[in-house]
Amino acid sequence: MKIYRPRTAIAFPLQIVLVVPFVLQIFGAVGLVGYLSFMNGRRAVDDLAKQLMDRTSDVVDEHLQSYLAIPHTLNQINADAIRRGILDIRDRETVGKYFWDQIQAYNVTYIGIGLSTGGGIAAASYDGKTGTIDDWTTEPSKTNTNYATDAEGNRIRINATWDWDNFSEPWYTEPIAAGKPIWAKITTSNLPTGPYIAASASRPIYDSQNRLLGMVAVDIHLLKLSDFLRDLDISQSGQIFIMERDGTLIANSGTDKPFTLINDKVQRLRAVDSPDPTIQAIAKHLQASDGSQSSVQVTDLQLDLQGKGILFTLYPGAMNMAWTG
Numbered sequence: 373m374k375i376y377r378p379r380t381a382i383a384f385p386l387q388i389v390l391v392v393p394f395v396l397q398i399f400g401a402v403g404l405v406g407y408l409s410f411m412n413g414r415r416a417v418d419d420l421a422k423q424l425m426d427r428t429s430d431v432v433d434e435h436l437q438s439y440l441a442i443p444h445t446l447n448q449i450n451a452d453a454i455r456r457g458i459l460d461i462r463d464r465e466t467v468g469k470y471f472w473d474q475i476q477a478y479n480v481t482y483i484g485i486g487l488s489t490g491g492g493i494a495a496a497s498y499d500g501k502t503g504t505i506d507d508w509t510t511e512p513s514k515t516n517t518n519y520a521t522d523a524e525g526n527r528i529r530i531n532a533t534w535d536w537d538n539f540s541e542p543w544y545t546e547p548i549a550a551g552k553p554i555w556a557k558i559t560t561s562n563l564p565t566g567p568y569i570a571a572s573a574s575r576p577i578y579d580s581q582n583r584l585l586g587m588v589a590v591d592i593h594l595l596k597l598s599d600f601l602r603d604l605d606i607s608q609s610g611q612i613f614i615m616e617r618d619g620t621l622i623a624n625s626g627t628d629k630p631f632t633l634i635n636d637k638v639q640r641l642r643a644v645d646s647p648d649p650t651i652q653a654i655a656k657h658l659q660a661s662d663g664s665q666s667s668v669q670v671t672d673l674q675l676d677l678q679g680k681g682i683l684f685t686l687y688p689g690a691m692n693m694a695w696t697g
Contacts, residue, residue: 432612435604442478443573443590444553450485450588451577461485461585464493468505471495472525475503479600481570482591485577486538488584490514495525498565500596508536518565532564543572543589551576558594558622560631560638567638569594569631571622594623594630601625613651615643619659624651 450471453459461467471483472495484494490510496518497503505527508516516536519527538544542557553575561568574589601612602625613624619642621630628647631640643655 432604436601439479439600440573440592443480443592444575446474446478446480446483446590447553447573447575447588450483451575454485454577454585454588455580457580461487461493464507467493468495468507468527469525472503472505472521479596480590481593481596482572482589485586485588486541486544487586489586490538492536492538492586496591498563498568498593500593500599504531504565534564538586543574543591544587547574547576547587556589558616558640560640562637567631567633569638569640571597597623598625598630611648611650613643613648615655619643619655621646621651624648626651 450459454461459467459470467485471485471493474480474483475495475497481498481500482494482496484492484496484506486492492506492508494506495503496506503521503525505519505521505525506516507519508514514535514537515533517533518531520529520531522528542559546556547554553573556572556574558569558571570591570593572589572591574587577585577588579585597614601614601623604612604625611625613626614622616622621641621643623630624646626648629641630646631638633639643651644659646652646655
């Protein structure tokens with residue numbers, strides 16, 4: 373016969389019974405307060421980061437729009453001077469010096485006029501330092517002659533010559549198709565003066581009887597545009613880049629060029645192929661999301677890039693992007 377004995381209840385000291393509930397309440401209260409403080413601090417940091425991003429975006433927009441307005445303003449001034457007869461396009465020496473003076477005054481690469489006859493005249497600073505003059509005609513051949521100049525813009529010697537045809541250049545043909553001032557397709561050339569890759573603002577020009585005379589254009593070399601972005605006042609760890617909507621790089625504030633040379637030919641880079649890992653990450657994310665610029669995508673990019681803020685500003689035919697670290 374088995375004898376069942378009642379189990380003895382485990383006795384806890386009175387101190388534990390009285391103290392433990394209070395300790396648990398204290399830890400719970402401290403933990404809750406700590407969690408709320410952490411969340412409030414994180415929200416404050418996020419607010420500050422957003423303010424920094426907004427400020428950076430405003431700075432980038434203001435300076436970039438002002439800089440990119442210069443070519444169109446110059447084109448308007450030059451078109452008006454030609455239409456009113458102030459600038460005689462038949463006087464090639466004077467027109468060359470006129471454009472040469474503008475090259476000295478403005479941070480652009482090229483200012484010129486392509487005539488409907490096939491000829492033209494321009495001033496350029498292909499190396500970003502030295503002013504030169506380009507002069508081309510259709511007779512006896514479609515050849516452009518680049519002249520070195522003295523301190524007054526006078527031609528002193530021939531630097532180089534190369535084939536040139538107005539009617540095959542986007543800065544000449546695209547404004548005719550558009551019927552208005554535009555930014556033409558970015559062009560690349562391997563000139564005797566070196567690799568040339570530029571964004572061209574151009575517009576049709578007319579005489580006093582409203583007859584088409586040709587096109588005026590102002591170019592900004594992409595390296596000059598990159599230099600401009602690099603000089604902008606943004607955060608110390610911030611960077612900016614501009615790319616076309618198809619993902620091709622235009623310019624960036626880093627030290628990497630937006631193009632490369634393959635067999636001495638200029639080859640533009642896609643953002644996903646940039647040597648800069650951050651540009652690659654942003655471009656790949658946009659590629660995966662079909663280029664959406666929704667707030668959700670911005671949040672995702674912030675997470676993907678370990679908290680770096682991403683700013684988007686859309687421009688005609690291009691997208692300006694800046695991030696702050």
